[in-house]
Amino acid sequence: MSVVPGVARKAPPRRAPEGAGLSRDKIVAASMKLIDEQGLEAFSLRAVAKALGVYPTALYWHVPSRNELVVEIITDVLAEMMPPRELAWEPWLRELLQRYRSIIRRHPNVAPLIGVQLVSNASVDLTLLETTLEKLHEAGFEGERLVAAYNAVFGTLVGFVTQEFAMVLTDDVDSWTARMGDLVARIDPQTHPMLAAHKELMLNRSFILRWQNGAAAPLDAGFEFYCELLVAGLKGLAAAGGDGSTRQMLT
Known part of the structure; x- marks a missing residue:
């Protein structure tokens, strides 16, 4: 084909790169929608990519593995979990427990990701952990007893709710x-x-x-009792004192 002198040829249109417009937020949002609507069994990088209309390799620019995506999902889900730091330790603790349960109630299929997979630990806000220690220290715990109380709080936080919202x-x-x-x-x-x-x-x-699980049949009264049991137990153990051993804390 001859070229007309002085007239530049048009370059062929360039294809948008695979995954153009993709972002971490879009991937997490698509993942949450998939988990909320179809459950954890349907969750995979391939399934998320299909929902977004891209090849799985396009996701790796933003989330290099399924584990990394799980961390990002949990980070988003728990973003508003921490109560105001100015609350005293008892109302702060009650609010923490209630907030976590409210979050999982909105996304019940996420509960097993948090409750049974250690990879979820990478998503936790260190400020939340610091504040938890501050509040328990305010309650009267120090040293090994402080760490034991801290473990009791997070065991309580995740344990009841994970079982309440167990997979159906x-x-x-x-x-x-x-x-x-x-x-x-x-x-x-x-x-x-x-x-x-x-x-x-x-x-x-x-x-x-x-x-049925808590999404359809919530165990409100049991959870309220559980929260008060934790607060009352911490209050009693803090007042009892001791050097940190389980036996001395309970006697």
Whole structure:
């Protein structure tokens, strides 16, 4: 083909690079949507890439691995977890527990990521840990007792909520529900009198005897009791003093 003198040829249009416009925030948002709507079983880098309309390799510029993406997801989920630092230790602790549960209630499928995978530790805000120690020191704990109280707080924080929002069945739900109903119906008041007397209160509203998690059947009263138990226990142990051993703290 001849070229007209003095007329420049137009360069062919350039294709946008794979993943153009992609960002860390878009990847995390797509991941959260996938986990919220389809559960953890559906979560993978390949699935996230498909949801974003790109190849999985495009994600690696922003999140180099699935573990890194998990850290980013949890960082976003827990971004507003810490209560105001000016609160005294008791209301601060209650607020911390309530905030965490409220967050997981909005994203129940994230609970197992936090509760059972150590990789989630990399997402924690160090200021939250520092403030927790400050509040427990304010309560009266020092040294090894301070560390023991700190572990008790985070064990409480994650433990109840992880179990409350445990993963639910996504298939054969009717059969599972019927099986649990049959289990409760077979409670014999002669051999299990306390269970028989309280089964109507406990059915699908207590650990073990349920077929839905906290997203559909929240355990509000149990969680409130759990929070008060922790606060009262810390208060009593702080007043009791001791050198840090478990035996001395409890006697």
